[in-house]
Amino acid sequence: MKPPTARRRFRVPSGLSSGLSRAVCALGLALPVLGFGCASLEGDAETALDYTDNAKRDYDAALAAVEDKNWQLATELLNEVKRKYAYSRYARLAELRLADAAFQQDKFAEAISGYKEFVHDHPNDPEVPYARYRVAKGEYESVSQSIMLPPLEERDLASVNDALTTLRNYLSDYPRSEHAEELRYMLDVVLGLLARHELYVARFYLGQGRFDAAVMRCEYALKNLKSSGLEPEALVLLGEIYMKQKRRKDAREVLHRLLSDYPESAFAVPAKNFLAQLDKT
Secondary structure (H helix, E strand, C coil): CCCCCCCCCCCCCHHHHHHHHHHHHHHCCCCCCCCCCHHHHHCCCCCHHHHHHHHHHHHHHHHHHHHCCCHHHHHHHHHHHHHHCCCCHHHHHHHHHHHHHHHHCCCHHHHHHHHHHHHHHCCCCCCHHHHHHHHHHHHHHHCCCCCCCCCHHHCCCHHHHHHHHHHHHHHHHCCCCCCHHHHHHHHHHHHHHHHHHHHHHHHHHHHCCCHHHHHHHHHHHHHHCCCCCCHHHHHHHHHHHHHHCCCHHHHHHHHHHHHHHCCCCCCHHHHHHHHHHHHHC
């Protein structure tokens, strides 16, 4: 038997190679190799590895600008990473770094918006806890005292309440976070700010003789703003209001509670004085 005749391989003449490449592209024929376009026939394709490497290179350049606090350049480079490498991990990281850059410039509203958008758009991303931490910290920083603003008690405290909710939610979801201790401190401060406001309003109502409204403010602070550090003050104020209402039994209860729970508080002194007044009547 004769061996089978070897098949001859068809070879495209070298002079026709580039013409064939252009013809394929012109006809819109897809190449069966993932990651390569028509330009791959001529050696100009960007592989998946090249895409990732280039994204990292541009992202690192943007990070260098952030570290140098060249905010204009950093913003331009980070936005370029988002545009050019939208399907890479570095595009997501660029979103966070843009928010970080705004935060470092004390543009808290812009930073908070950026972090919240990241959490909304990428709920399963491993950087979500970091973004939520930065939201909490940004909201805390944005409510800090300023000499250009009126006293805290006279302000609209919507932003403080937002910070309270954000801090509580974060600590509930990530109780063992490396940032937990820092955020618990922030939470105590925010609770103190809100409790101070409630007691300020309670005293205002007391001065107007609106005793029921004053009682509600004190009770709200004691029930909903625990760990504010102002519990003794709230109790002695509540006792005073009860005395104005002739609610002697209620007054005694809250004043004795103060002396029992906070015997070392400076407010123990007025509590004892009020109790002495009640004993005389």
